[in-house]
Amino acid sequence: MKLLEDRIRKDGVVKAGNVLKVDSFLNHQMDVPFFNEMGKEFKRLFEGTPINKILTIEASGIGIAIIAGLHFQVPVVFAKKSRSSNISDQVYHTIIHSYTHNCDNDVVVSKQYLHADDHLLIIDDFLANGCALEGLIDIAHQAGATVEGIGIAVEKGFQSGGDRLRSQGYRVESLAIVERMDPISGTIEFRSSER
Template sequence: MKLLEERIRQEGIVKSGSVLKVDSFINHQMDVLFFDKMGAEFKRLYADAPINKILTIEASGIGIAIIAGLHFGVPVVFAKKSRSSNISDDVYHTVIHSYTHNNDNNVIVSREYLSPEDHLLIIDDFLANGCAMEGLIDLAHQAGATVEGLGIAVEKGFQKGGDKLRQEGYRVESLAIIESMDAATGEIVFREQD
């Protein structure tokens, strides 16, 4: 998605440790009109898939997933990183390592919101090493749901999580794939896509 690449070039800040800061429009302040364009692109990319639910993880993926849910006309379920008093003990559970925060998160989804009848599009804002995607796929498999595909806003292609998931047979559609980025110069190189 050339529009996303341009926006990253304009507003993205490359930081040390392979961190790309895009919080001016994706992870802290959300440009919902831009999210609408991303949601429409996910709908175009997965128009052939029988998606009846979108799955994401809190927090940064929720905004993009909701807008995509509007385009697909389906509910959005988000995996929670903490259990609240209004969630029963009847949950699917997995542990996901956060690359950004360098910690492990116990992640849950109530069993009433994922089932074997579900055909899921899993959406997230970033894909680096693939830990969040693997955890969400694990939750889907626990529920017996079908993973139709993975929709990523920004993939760090140099970190190989996307390549690993593709090799495992998952359909991964990333709106922008970064081949390399340099914190010293701020340069970002994107992978050519069809």
């Protein structure tokens, strides 16, 4: 998605340790009209796929997933990183390692909201090592749901997550795939895509 690549070039900041900061428009302050364009693109990419629910994880995936949910006209379920008092004990849970925060999270989704007849589109803001997505796939499998696809805003193509998920047979559609980035020069190179 050239629109996203251009926005990353304009507002993204490359930091040491393979960190790409896009918090001015994507995962801290959210540019809602821009999210709408991403939601339209996810709808276009997955047109004809029998999606009846979107699954994401708190917190940064929620905004993108909600806008995508509007375009698909389906509910959005988000996995919680902590169990609050208003969630029953009937949950699917998995452990997900956070690359960004370097910690493990016990992630839960109420069994009330995921079922065997669900056809899921998993949405997230970033794909690097793929740990969050593997955790969401685990939760989907616990529910007996079908993962129809994975929609990612920004994939770090130089890390292993995307390749590993694709090799397992999952359809992964990333709106922008960063091939290389240099914290010294601030340059970002994207993988070319023909869609």
